[in-house]
Amino acid sequence: MEVLSRGDLPSVKHATDTLHIFSTCSVLKVNIDKTDAYFGGVSAALKQQILCETGLSEGSFPFRYLGLPIYPSRLSISMYEGLTVKLSSLLQRCQSEYLSYGGKIQVIQSIVFGLGNFWGSSILLSKNISKYINRACRQLFWGSPDHGTGSVWCTWIRHYFLKECSIWDLQIKEFYPECLRGVLIARDRTANQLGGMQHVKELL
Known part of the structure; x- marks a missing residue:
């Protein structure tokens, strides 16, 4: 269970009193040995007073709650x-x-x-x-890129877009998926920089 409170003695005392009432009604008690207190923006003197009042030990970040990492700032x-x-x-x-x-x-x-x-x-x-x-x-x-031409993506591209056409001759069309258009745009830019499509084929 997680209990949040303001970082002052009255708020912490109110939280502990509420837990005591809950324990009296349900016969469930807080296990102090397995409970820690976590602080943020609290002075060292006030922190020590709260620890003495509650009998808790100070915990350190990050800790896990319901399997999730809890940290006061952005997680790495x-x-x-x-x-x-x-x-x-x-x-x-x-x-x-x-x-x-x-x-x-x-x-x-x-x-x-x-x-x-x-x-x-x-x-x-x-x-x-x-x-x-x-x-x-x-x-x-x-499929993983390591699977190469055997991946579902490559099969899909060959079956629905390339068909009998070569990747070197395929013309860019607006309805093509973004990933395929990106490949074709990169192909054309490379060809322009290296002096033509035939030259790119020879280099590869």
Whole structure:
């Protein structure tokens, strides 16, 4: 259980009195040995008075509550280790089970997004972690970039867009997905810088 209070003696005393009333009514007591007090913006003298009043020990940040890291300022990447480890193990388990595309979508919607939303509803996720979650979902569905031409993404591009055409001859169209248009734009820029498409083909 987590109890929040203002950093002054009257507020802390009111919180402890309320806990005592709760203990009397429910026969549930606070285990002082497993309970710590955390402070922010409190002077050393007042902190010592509060610790003496409550009999608690001072805890240090970060600590975990319901599996989530609690810290008074912005979390560093390393503090999201619980989330990244769970996502990594989930990816490895799903990839080893050879799920169908429908099964992968179900995993992404119910588990991966659920895990990310659980964290996101309690703490502010950094942009890097949001990108990590999106990348994990993308790799689970489309396949890892390490899989090369065997990935679902490459198969989709070849089947629906390239067909019988070469990537060197494919013209950019507005309805193409952004990822494919980005590849084609990079292709054309490279060709302009290196003296033509034929020269790029010869270099590759």
